[in-house]
Amino acid sequence: MFKYEKMEQTISQLTQLIAKINSVFPDENDLKNFSGISKALIIATLQESNNILTTLKEFDNRVETIIMKRELADLIQSLKKLKILTSIQF
Numbered sequence: 001m002f003k004y005e006k007m008e009q010t011i012s013q014l015t016q017l018i019a020k021i022n023s024v025f026p027d028e029n030d031l032k033n034f035s036g037i038s039k040a041l042i043i044a045t046l047q048e049s050n051n052i053l054t055t056l057k058e059f060d061n062r063v064e065t066i067i068m069k070r071e072l073a074d075l076i077q078s079l080k081k082l083k084i085l086t087s088i089q090f
Contacts, residue, residue, distance in 0.1 A: 007060045010069050011053050013076055018046045 025031065025039040059065050 007053060007057045007065070007069070010072060011050060011057075014046060014050050014053065014072070017076065017079070018043060018050065021046070 021039065021042055025042070027039055029036070029038045031037045031039060031042075056065050056068075
């Protein structure tokens, strides 16, 4: 179940996810046989998301931002359940 988080916590979790992917995923162009999906592409996308979250810090209590943080928390929790992100603290 979702618990309210400050934007800093969400950004921290995303930063930890980026670090985990950097250390665990291989440098391949077709990760898990997904054509064109590479570690670099995933990292770049997550870093862009992190930049957007940083920009949205001043709107932390807006409904749209809360919904986005909830969706991100659900995705991170799913990865944790899959034991992909066991070292990230939530």
